Amino acid sequence: MPNLIAHHPPIELARIAFSQLTDEPVLRIARLRKGWGHMSWTVRAPSGRYLIKTGIRRPHLADLYRQVAAQQHAAIHLATPQVIAISDHGGALQRPAYIQCWLEGKDGEVTLPRLSTDGVHRFGRALGTTVAALHRIPGPRFAEDAAGTVTYPSWAAACHARLTRVVTANEKASVLPTDVLHTVTDRIAELIDHLPGDITPRLTHRDLYLPNTLQLTGHENVGLLDWESAAYYDPVWDHVKLGMWVFDKHPQLQAPFMDGYTADSPLPNGFDERLTTYQGIEYLAGFPYFGAAWPDQTMLDGFRTLLTGWMDQHHLPGGRP
Structure with a gap:
């Protein structure tokens, strides 16, 4: 897996994006170092833990909606993270992103x-x-x-x-x-x-x-x-x-x-x-x-x-x- 740290937008922008989309403060935020298709940040908020994701190989808004549609459909029937918010290019990250609930596991x-x-x-x-x-x-x-x-x-x-x-x-x-x-x-x-x-x-x-x-x-x-x-x-x-x-x-x-x-x-x-x-x-x-x-x-x-x-x-x- 590539080291994505150098390619991540500043972590403060991810913090702002989360709060803008959820109306919740960020208690703790960290970049995920491992990834191939996405750049991601883990977020701890008062209501729980979440993950912010934005695409690397498929970075466009249409790509994001295709992913979210499949994920939300699947979440009705099996264990997969539910998406709680979506941002287009106008958010703090200046690129399409979405926030999903965190599932504990490995x-x-x-x-x-x-x-x-x-x-x-x-x-x-x-x-x-x-x-x-x-x-x-x-x-x-x-x-x-x-x-x-x-x-x-x-x-x-x-x-x-x-x-x-x-x-x-x-x-x-x-x-x-x-x-x-x-x-x-x-x-x-x-x-x-x-x-x-x-x-x-x-x-x-x-x-x-x-x-x-x-x-x-x-x-x-x-x-x-x-x-x-x-x-x-x-x-x-x-x-x-x-x-x-x-x-x-x-x-x-x-x-x-x-x-x-x-x-x-x-x-x-x-x-x-x-x-x-x-x-x-x-x-x-x-x-x-x-x-x-x-x-x-x-x-x-x-x-x-x-x-x-x-x-x-x-x-x-x-x-x-």
């Missing part, structure tokens, strides 16, 4: 190494139960975000639109060989056309990995954090990152997670076929992201390995990334 990445074998099982099952609750939240229409900024008449249309954006980004970045891009794209397009027709939109987090999970203090429930990528998608999409960043790294979590996830209903029809389709799209998306937008050679090499394995699984001819 993220899964910190918690997991400290757990016993039985504790790991309980954490994994609780996480599966939480994600299942998320995936039961219906959306009115397939959409790129919970605010409905861009929507689609069908799931196939949403997938083709996503694939087109990913291909365009790859062509611009010129990181992935053109022949590989075309071979993979053609196969994904075929898979999209064979997706089941009965998929319905559900709230999907789209960034599920352990730092975005929260082991709540005082009980074993697991909450979810950071809704900047949330959308109304096929919820199977969430299993792509779960596989990449959770189960591949911590295989002991997979079985208890799936126990919790399927406790009330089984996996949907065509789960494996749906998952491999979305894996192909997400693996392609890693190349312009980590090869050009946010260069990271280690991450890029990881996506080369993932895409190579995907191509081998589908017996695709030609070169590899």
